[in-house]
Amino acid sequence: MSFTLLAVQTLNGLQLGILLFLIAAGLTLVFGVMDFINLAHGVQYMLGAYLAVAAFQFTGGFWSALPLALLAALACGLLLEVLVFRRLYDRDHLDQVLATFGVIIFLNELVKVVWGAAPLSVPLPLYLDWSVPLTDTLSYPVYRIALIVAGLLVAVLLYGLVTRTRIGMLVRAGASDAEMVAALGVNIRRLFMLVFGFGAMLAGFAGILAAPIFSVEPGMGDNLLILAFVVIVIGGIGSIRGAFVSALIIGLVDTLGRSFATDIARLALPPSAANDVGPALASMLIYILMAVVLFVRPSGLFPVSSK
Amino acid sequence: MIPASITPKTSPLKASTLVPLILFLGLALVPVYAQVFDDRFMMLFATRIAVLAIAVVSLDFILGFAGLVSFGHAAFIGIGAYAIGILSEHDIWEAWISFPVALAAGGLFALITGAISMKTRGVYFIMITLAFGQMAYFTATSLSAYGGDDGLTMWGRTEFFGTNLFANDISFFYLVVGCLAASYLLLRIFTGSRFGRVLAGAKQSELRVEALGISPYRYRLVAYCISGMVAALAGALMANQAEFVSPSAMSWHRSGELIVMCLLGGLGSLHGALLGTIAYLALEEVLSGTTEHWRLIFGPLLVLVVLYGKGGLIGLVTRRPGK
16 A cells, blocks of 8 residues: 555546546436436446547547547437437436336447447547656556546536526526426426536546547446446535535545455454455445435435425 | 225226236246146246246335335345355255245345435435445355355255255246235235325325324335345245356346336336236347347337336236226
């Protein structure tokens, strides 16, 4: 447990946190404003990654592929909204769960048909394909640092958008009482579509950013979806600030837990038992955290809705 | 006299007796079919359906009836299965010991996690039950003495007073169907009782039930424990069916699948859950036999059921004569 290892793992934790934030931001807005549980949000992340692969093959460069994939992700999100999700807004939460589960099954398979089941990858983008030396033997890829910076920029942008603009004001108003906003003469359907498309694009952006460092494969969004739900529940549904704070907490706790849980368990347990308990405890950590947070604050850390 | 609000709105009382009768009769006749056509696969497939249906019916009891969406229900199955697996590892094969242990373990887990989870509402409840399910899952992966990640192979099946009732395909099948029927009837009696009316009332309006001087918390907790025990029974049977226990039985995918089966069949009638399980597994089996990419059909089918088949499959079956 050296200092450099701690530094590297902290960076990795921030990186996971940023990806989670990009996914959770859309999820929490869609949930908070439209009261719509979208399980298919994780699939948007996967689509983003695959679209990055496709766009890269088309243009041959990451930088030219980025805007192309981003637009395609937005288009996919809007297409899904028009075809399926729009019909689900007035439905029961459980209807939404079943239908969006069906969408997950479909898209995971579609991706397999189009791109094959084998994992794909995108090479690191030009200018970011080098590493920062941390010690004589250890270096950290600059792309991963760029990813954290890009995520932070999006967070700042989003915060400004939500707190300083008229659209943001409507979104916040929608999160606390959508019916009242509609009654005041705002076209709530258009607001919903805007929020939905934007959220889908953010999740797609996370997928595009992840494409060069993780393997792009069918089902890659499923586990992140669950983590994103953990994030928005801890943060308080509908709260961007809550999503940001809890995404970073979850990212750090999960990553640091995985690297140090076994060592910590060794302090209290015999080595063989610690080797068993450590990894399980590390995987459990975020769920324990969520259970504790919900027990103490049943509506999350930053509750928004007055409902 | 049962008040109108207790029976499902769209189905006349007749359908709610007829549908389960047909379903159970159909299940009971499967061994006859399997004998005549020498179809062992059908036999095993029907066993798989019946085992899982016990868990789905138990989920419908709290989800459809009491409005508690448990996203960690697979944990109870896993706990029941691990109870059987771990006892068999210590050479305890007698059903009169292992099954009560399995049920008690499931009930205890439900009591502890339920008492905490019921502090929260709505989506927060869904997520906290998911959290407990995941904790159970990762605990199972860390049990290296009992297989850890890889799971635990049992070297035989549970015995019943020393006889191997569980080992024969047909007798095991009827045992499973018997457990399913007993669970179904028991839960249905609960739903019709005063206890059930409090649950259904609290689902509609917690405030009104409280205004009547009843605190729904304890009723819900008891319902949660009953549901957990029934699901653990399913797990105990599942361990015997596969002669194998693994953490994957507790994964959140499985919990999600259970909810989907419930919804597909239609909520709140218990036999809807049974129908949903049969439909889900049969669809999966038939479609995966026709094309490798069967999920391309299966996914949109689920969406269509939601969009056009209000109230799940049971709604389609029972609404026809009325409207």
